[in-house]
Amino acid sequence: MFNFIYNEKFRAVFFQALTFSLVAVGIFYLFTNTNENMNARDMKTGFDFLWITAGFDTDFHMIDYEAGDTYGRVYLVAILNTLLVAALGIVGTTIIGFFVGILRLSSNWLVAKVAAAYVEILRNTPLLLQIIYWYLLLLAFLPRPKQSYDFLYLDVFFLNNRGFYGPSPSFESGATLFLAGIAVAIVAVVVLFRHARKVQDSTGRILPKYSWGLAIVVVVPAVAYFIAGQPVGWEVPILKGFNLRGGWRVPPAFITLLIALAVYHSS
Known part of the structure; x- marks a missing residue:
């Protein structure tokens, strides 16, 4: 009567x-229990919070952001x-x-061993420890804003314990024509390369x-730039008080993360 129990497919x-x-x-059970407990505590779910004011600032952002903006x-x-x-x-x-x-394939014994040690040590060190190490190293050895390193000695790029500073473009009326010139140059180069390949x-x-x-790439944007009346200027970081003002800034945390990721994954 219960022979189907011994059937392998049935089991x-x-x-x-x-x-x-x-x-x-x-x-x-987990869904219903969680829903009941959240309703009892008047806790709401969903994505409505994305439109609520965040109330805090961020240290680095590529788009305009203020503390009064939303979580979204x-x-x-x-x-x-x-x-x-x-x-x-x-x-x-x-x-x-x-x-x-390349160094690991070197015929020089010392160079090859140093590269191998680099790989073995960094590969087996947790990424979080490397991030902490690089962060503390940057804060320990980089100078204060008044003693900033003049990167490339151009009085434009500066490096200190508060980040890496550089000039940011400021667009005035007529900048649209200049940007259009850049876009036209890019499209023209793409068309040129495709045409050259077909000819070949x-x-x-x-x-x-x-x-x-x-x-x-050089001539078209340059012509558009001068026709538009030189609508693009540069805001250079300048020391004001105890910090540099103006331009853009990459904070130490971002630099640390970038260095740690590049070093860790290169091994």
């Missing part, structure tokens, strides 16, 4: 169905910051990893696409 289906049912019941704006700032550090981290990791890989594939003739492309 497989039965235990899978039993497991699924238990998991479903557990999820249902904060999330957008966080997403853009994450994408930026990820993109820069990929570039840094690729460069460092490329050179470390069909006739074998190699066009000087790099020199032509460089000329387009």
